Amino acid sequence: MLDMTPRRRSDTRKRLLELAEQMVLAKGFSSTSIEELIVGVGITKSGFFYHFKDKNDLARALLERHLEHDKALIDELFARADELNEDPLHGFLVFLRLFAEMMAELPEAHPGCLAATLCYQDQLFSRDVRELNASGMLLWRTRFRERLDRIAARYPPRDSVDLDTLADSVTTVVEGGLVLGRALQDPTILPKQILLLREFVRQAFVA
Template sequence: MNSSPAPTKRSTPDRLMDVAQAMFVKNGYHGVAVDKIIAQTGVSKGTFFYHFKSKEDLAQRLLERYFERIAAAANAIGTAAAQQSDDPWQILDICLTEFENLFNGRHVQGGADESLDGCLMAAFSYQLFNDIPSLRAISAQAINRFSTAYAPLFDEVLATANSPVGISGETLSKHYFALMQGTLLVSRIDPAWTDFKQQVDSFKKMLNALLK
């Protein structure tokens, strides 16, 4: 007898957002009509507008979910890493590697079950953020929050340096998250940039050199 738990059924809003995200990443915001999302999901137009006021409302909710997943993953990775070691550098090394796994579409430690299916910010583009201020505001607030998630850990590592390095943990944390988002963005233009591991390994080497 199979005792495996039944898969959790996705709610209608989540299914709509799942389909919309895949379509936005592939075709861009302006390349996706509400009717296409409805047809792909198999719901009625009334059902769509019951859950979302408009495509812009859907995009806002989708961005919020996207950034919530990044923040949750960062926290889960940090918690799992802290359970494996007491050494700040080893903890940071685990965090950087696991976060790279997240952006590379692989499962990560710590219960973060979902990878990032494409860069939603890249799909929406800078022009769209200028056209729809609400999307820019959501993104700016979220980025300022999650980009400093590992700042305290970077500060602990910097404290082990032989001499002051003249850079803060917050700056290094922002630099790392910008590296990940930037690599994800550029990889949409040139697939050769999809080697996240190479980018993270280079970042670790530069950080190690900084601490010596």
């Protein structure tokens, strides 16, 4: 008979992370207890500590999982946009439209961003977790700045535009749209904000 223990351990870790993310987004990290997690997943406390040495370790794993998911999402959307258009400006505009459409297809307001949630309670975490979160934000800046550099090389900006600031605006629009959409329980806010940013980018460059 095949030994399924490694598979079960992997499944347990995955279920812990999924439940922890739901709870952290719903009520914050400090209010998410280990006891609630072990009851929700149906394991013992020693089972939890087999996977995570403490809550800080759980936060690190949650953040790593979140950043991997974000990277995969951005990669997929950029790949689809690149297939549809080779022009750097038009490709970026297609990317933003695809992003807006994806957000618009959500059945209800997005539950929020894990990275932002952890930022609000960063005093709870070790330095390496805080630095990991910051590196994730900087990765978004780098990814979008690379695209904007290609655009600017072909289409000089109409006015003086700081490309790092413009790259950061993608993150700020998304995070702000998530907060406002959740507060007002209006899932249309985020896609509308992304489309507004799309129009700003279009007008910022000579095309």
